Amino acid sequence: MLYHLLVPLAKQHILFNLFNYITFRAAGATVTALILAFAVGPWIIRKLKERKVGQVVRAEGPSSHQSKRGTPTMGGLIIILATVVPTLLWARLDSRYVLVAVAATLWMGAIGFLDDYLKIVRGKSQGLVARWKFAGQVSFGVVLAAYLLLRPLSESLPPASTQLPLFKYELLVLWVPLYILFVTVVLTGSSNAVNLTDGLDGLAAGLTAIAAGAFAVFAYLFGRFDASRYLGVYYLPGAGELTIFCLSLGGAALGFLWFNAHPAQVFMGDTGALAIGGALGTVAIMLKAEFLLLIAGGVFAAETISVMLQTGVYRWQKRARGKEYADAHRVFRMAPLHHHFEKLGWAEPQVVMRFYILGVMCAAVALATLKLR
Secondary structure, X not given: OHHHHHHHHHHXXXXXXXXXXXXXXXXXXHHHHHHHHHHHHHHHHHHHHHOOOEOOOOOOOOHHHHHHOOOEOOXXXXXXXXXXXXXXXXXXXXXXXXXXXXXXXXXXXXXXXXXXXXXXXXXXXXXXXXHHHHXXXXXXXXXXXXXXXXXXXXXXXXXXXXXXXXXXXXXXXXXXXXXXXXXXXXXXXXXXXXXXXXXXXXXXXXXXXXXXXXXXXXXXXXXXXXXXXXXXXXXXXXXXXXXXXXXXXXHHHHHHHHHHOOOOOOOOHHHHHHHHHHHHHHHXXXXXXXXXXXXXXXXXXXXXXXXXXXXXXXXXHHHHHOHHHHHHOOOXXXXXXXXXXXXXXXXXXXXXXXXXXXXXXXXXXXXXXOOOO
16 A cells, blocks of 8 residues: 555655565565554453453363463454555555465455354364365365466466476476365465464464565565576566565564463464465465475474374274274374473473474575575
């Protein structure tokens, strides 16, 4: 909005020329997201408490988590608000990259909000029926894939394609139905991965800020002809505007972390987790950097894999050798992975901080692939 209002005034005053620069607007969006989260956070937390919107803790979870019962949830509203408002304020509103990313955040956030609401109404850890939640995620994935096929964001690249890390100007071109499936899997996978990771105070929020920061760099470089040519990646005209969205998301996550750090005053709930995962997945898809998301979000991926391994191996052992054997021979002491380390005796803040370190390492590796081509 500010771009459209103030850039035309650059002819009268050179100061307004700053709004032509993505770096300036991205910095402004980050600060705005932080301030907005700090400003609305206490009000939203107070309203959630007044309406008794408290967390429902799984009975089979770690015993130390039972004290968190009743902590306000749906705090993801802070993240969504502090992401969308700065984006609309500082980004170009004629950018399809930006509009699609905002739409993904709102759609996934709405699914999460409904899930959280049903959990609170029922007083159980299960909210929206899994198949309906999955249907909502898949439907947006299919719509997004169809939109990108019918109205490609870049005319120079095959619509049904993705860039391969470590290879210079190398594309993986997919059969159209396979591409639709690929986009849907990436979107649903990323949204559920963040949701599974959101089990400790501050864990998902901090990792989100790290991943969003990495993708802000990718968006900026892919959107510059000179930088993309130097790095051996494909130039995506207009993709630079996603830098503003990514840093808004990162700033919102950091602002939310102020209230979500141990001991948490509020949880993001599915409202925030699904919105974040949908946002990151959509950004990666539009940048044709889905494999970079797997690397930069390595901790999210590890959390998801731990659940898949635990569930798959348990079911196989139960069928082959019986329930008692399966119960006694689990892959992890508890899944997702962060609970496994809690069971090993790590304190919650210790697990979170060490996962942050791993998250930074994963983001650094993803950024390093830009030169390893």
